[in-house]
Amino acid sequence: MFESLSEKLEGIFKKLKGRGVLSEENVNAALREVRMALLEADVNFKVVKDFIEDVRQRAVGKDVLESITPGQQVVKIVHDRLVELMGSTSASIKFGSRIPAPIMLVGLQGCGKTTTAAKLARLISAEKRVYLVSADVYRPAAMEQLAVLGRQIKAGVFDAGTLRDPVRICVEAVEQARKDGYEVVIIDTAGRLHIDDLLMEELRKIKEKVSPAEILYVADAMTGQDAVNVGTKFNELIGIDGVIMTKMDGDARGGAALSLKAVVGKPVKFVGIGEKIDALEVFHPERMASRILGMGDILSLVEKAQATIDEKTAREMQQSLRKSDFSLEDFRNQLKQIKKMGSLKDILGMIPGMGKMKALKGMEPDDGELIKISAIIDSMTKKERLNYLIIDGRRRKRIALGSGTTVQDVNRLLKNYIDIRKMMKKISSKGGVKSLMRNFPF
Numbered sequence: 081m082f083e084s085l086s087e088k089l090e091g092i093f094k095k096l097k098g099r100g101v102l103s104e105e106n107v108n109a110a111l112r113e114v115r116m117a118l119l120e121a122d123v124n125f126k127v128v129k130d131f132i133e134d135v136r137q138r139a140v141g142k143d144v145l146e147s148i149t150p151g152q153q154v155v156k157i158v159h160d161r162l163v164e165l166m167g168s169t170s171a172s173i174k175f176g177s178r179i180p181a182p183i184m185l186v187g188l189q190g191c192g193k194t195t196t197a198a199k200l201a202r203l204i205s206a207e208k209r210v211y212l213v214s215a216d217v218y219r220p221a222a223m224e225q226l227a228v229l230g231r232q233i234k235a236g237v238f239d240a241g242t243l244r245d246p247v248r249i250c251v252e253a254v255e256q257a258r259k260d261g262y263e264v265v266i267i268d269t270a271g272r273l274h275i276d277d278l279l280m281e282e283l284r285k286i287k288e289k290v291s292p293a294e295i296l297y298v299a300d301a302m303t304g305q306d307a308v309n310v311g312t313k314f315n316e317l318i319g320i321d322g323v324i325m326t327k328m329d330g331d332a333r334g335g336a337a338l339s340l341k342a343v344v345g346k347p348v349k350f351v352g353i354g355e356k357i358d359a360l361e362v363f364h365p366e367r368m369a370s371r372i373l374g375m376g377d378i379l380s381l382v383e384k385a386q387a388t389i390d391e392k393t394a395r396e397m398q399q400s401l402r403k404s405d406f407s408l409e410d411f412r413n414q415l416k417q418i419k420k421m422g423s424l425k426d427i428l429g430m431i432p433g434m435g436k437m438k439a440l441k442g443m444e445p446d447d448g449e450l451i452k453i454s455a456i457i458d459s460m461t462k463k464e465r466l467n468y469l470i471i472d473g474r475r476r477k478r479i480a481l482g483s484g485t486t487v488q489d490v491n492r493l494l495k496n497y498i499d500i501r502k503m504m505k506k507i508s509s510k511g512g513v514k515s516l517m518r519n520f521p522f
């Protein structure tokens with residue numbers, strides 16, 4: 081998500097922060113580069129123009145240029161402006177007071193509505209009883225697709241039987257949900273390749289009959305500015321309360337996510353980051369801005385950890401991440417837990433500074449590699465595990481032999497470990513992750 085934009089901005093700001101003194105021309109030059117980077121990320125042209133102009137006005141003042149840390153001040157201005165651009169605070173779903181609360185998903189065909197309906201049901205079902213209904217009577221197997229997903233997450237799914245009218249289906253589903261004591265009904269609607277009058281008419285009727293607590297527009301990030309234009313139309317014709325941006329895991333440049341709030345006026349509430357049922361995240365503008373600027377996202381990391389492993393393990397993990405004597409044994413345990421949470425690269429990218437560590441880029445162990453790493457560490461003596469410095473060439477050979485690997489494997493593991501250890505040292509020497517977050521990079 082936003083990798084290429086993030087890399088460019090980090091490069092631009094690194095130059096800026098390296099200077100002790102900044103002139104107006106320095107700022108303008110940097111902002112020209114920021115402008116290019118945003119346009120290349122497919123952010124709406126007008127949004128970019130306003131963004132740059134606004135940052136310029138705030139950045140070239142005396143307060144900033146004559147401060148002790150002008151470069152960092154400029155980065156902070158860009159950061160704050162990015163947060164505003166994405167809607168400032170994370171916007172949660174408003175369920176209203178009616179029970180059940182209908183949540184209606186709308187969007188073009190293939191944008192990910194059905195998948196997202198199930199993902200959203202899974203997220204919400206941590207707190208509320210959720211019922212799913214498909215109003216897609218056109219695409220063969222559309223209803224079955226939702227039913228299958230619904231079974232996976234153990235949510236209730238409305239059986240439309242012989243009903244063929246989408247509006248009736250929704251009305252009866254809400255009625256059924258009420259009878260069965262569900263608190264939320266997620267309505268998955270049909271899509272079309274393009275916006276057309278018939279579809280809009282149908283969606284309007286469903287809206288009128290069901291009065292959804294929220295209508296969420298599901299946007300495919302891969303379609304770039306089209307997603308923004310289509311969103312504008314849906315908002316004009318139906319009225320939307322927020323956006324779910326799917327496929328942010330793909331090569332989408334992310335520009336749509338940065339433009340939607342400014343253009344359509346509705347916040348992105350969730351982002352889809354994969355095909356799996358758990359690949360949906362609450363969208364946090366503040367954290368996203370930090371991530372884009374390479375400032376890491378320790379909060380998301382902790383949240384993700386808490387969702388996957390229990391809170392106690394998460395706390396221990398945080399503690400050992402901070403521990404200065406991060407031993408090879410800790411390293412092995414971390415890898416095991418991180419594996420449980422999903423992609424190592426994603427997780428490490430959230431730790432301040434980690435995103436920048438090239439050494440980590442290629443290091444995303446699959447299960448096979450994890451077994452290898454465990455085998456190597458198992459073949460070490462306790463003394464070696466606690467003090468890697470004593471592992472000389474002779475010991476490396478012995479460890480390789482004992483673990484059925486090669487000396488190169490052992491070398492690589494030690495190098496990765498030493499790199500990560502350096503990171504950990506940095507984090508702990510500044511008085512913990514929290515203080516690092518506060519001071520980094522301003």
Ligand SMILES: Nc1nc2c(ncn2[C@@H]2O[C@H](COP(=O)(O)OP(=O)(O)O)[C@@H](O)[C@H]2O)c(=O)[nH]1
Nearest residue numbers: 189190191192193194195326327352353354355
């Ligand atoms: N990579 C990725 N694929 C997604 C995401 N959301 C949906 N998809 C895929 O997009 C395709 C269309 O999804 P579907 O839910 O059927 O779209 P619908 O026509 O709007 O209901 C499916 O292959 C999904 O697996 C996402 O966040 N990331």
Ligand SMILES: [Mg+2]
Nearest residue numbers: 193194216222
């Ligand atoms: Mg569908």
